[in-house]
Amino acid sequence: MATALPLYFVQVERFVGRRALIADIHTWTGVVLPVPLLVLMAGPWGKRLRRDIRRCNLWTAAEIRWLRSLGREPLAEPDKFNPGQKLNSLFTAGTIAVMLATGSIMKWNRFFPLSWRTGATFDHDVLATAVFVVVMGHITVALTHRDALRSIFKGWVSESWAQRHAGGWLKEESASKGSDPPSTNQ
Amino acid sequence: MASGQPRPENVLKHFGRRIFIGMVAAGAAGIVFGARVQSVVGNTIGSGAGGLLPGGDRFRIYTITGHLPSIPSSNYRLKVTGLVERPLDLSLEDLKAMPKTTLVKDFQCVTGWRVPKVHWEGVRLSDVLAAAGVKSSAAALAFDSYDGMDTESLTLDQAQLPDVIVAYRMFDAPITDEHGGPVRLYVAPMYGYKSIKWLSAIHVVERAEPGYWEQNGYPVDAWIDGSHKNAERSIDQ
Secondary structure, three states: OOOOOOOOHHHHHHHOOOHHHHHHHHHHHHHOOHHHHHHHHHHHHHHHHHHHHHHHHOHHHHHHHHHOOOOOOOOOOOOOOOOHHHHHHHHHHHHHHHHHHHHHHOOOOOOOOOHHHHHHHHHHHHHHHHHHHHHHHHHHHHHHOOHHHHHHHHHHHHHHHHHHHHHHHHHHHHHHHHHOOEEEEO | OOOOOOOOOOEEOOHHHHHHHHHHHHHHHHHHHHHHHHHHHHHHHHHHHHOOOOOOOOOOOOOOOOOOOOOOOOOEEEEEEEEOOEEEEEEEEHHOOOEEEEEEEEEEEOOOOOEEEEEEEEEEEEHHHHHHOEEOOEEEEEEEOOOOOOEEEEEHHHOOOOEEEEEEEEEOOOOHHHHHOOOOEOOOOEHHOOEEEEOOEEEEEOOOOHHHHHHHOOOOOOOOOOOHHHHHHHOOO
């Protein structure tokens, strides 16, 4: 994302220079970006990650209602990830796929018709703007929800936090592990 | 019992997959139809304002060296050398004293972005060549840039096209340094990389050599796909 700024804004490029190098970094970091995730998903070590992905895939009707009401309709038993978090992870996955495809069309342009290249540029620009907004929002929300942020680094949440924010998940974990406090999967 | 099995009540399966596939489908639709959407948007709000929106019609400023070259127009010289009767060393004023050509044409990059209806002013490349007097043994041109790295080539036939110009004005103003000013080439019927920026020299030679972008994988035959190409070729004949 950082390397996109000098490529897109000439004011930044004036300041940074070395466009060819930055363009290469931008291309190749983009290409390898999904690799660690795919390796983690594919291997035998990816069981818990795959379970989290399945969580993001499966939605209850209540979660969809919550999303449609933009969070105004209360959610009785939130899952480990609330619908907003699920949506964010899905958006990220979709973004990686679309950015990789459109970026490749621009980079290896001789294999694609001109109108596709124009469309790919259009996609890449519009989606990049959306990503910028979402990532800024993501960071803001993370910084204002310290307990959730800490859980990402430490890998656990307190039972009282889970009670408040992920009641459904707490129930489910308690049912499967007796009375052990739940741990997150990170 | 399988841990992580979602709560049984009311599970709508694969809503996530649906969102993901929807995004990918929207992306694919954008690739196929984005060009049309963009031209409609551009025509509605004008390409000036369109350039401010993401995905709008705007230039991407490419440089291949470490920095943006900046050449004061008072120091500018264009050398015409090689297989010519009279080698030239032209200042910006010399170029402006030659017959002026005005074009309103799109700038089309090989990666896909396009800036429609750019206003260009300059001298036809064929007029510059006529002033130097091309020898009969010549068949191609090699161009150099003040960035010290970029090179380009055209055949003499291509150089005779009426919409291939040595440009010194763009958008009704002197060409800025980010657009390759004070003087750049503008080859309307070909992709933008042929329109070398910060033009410093034209060498008249026997054979076209691949330029910088062509050595980096872009085709030497840079005719823009579709209507442009056909329109320009009909002028050629």
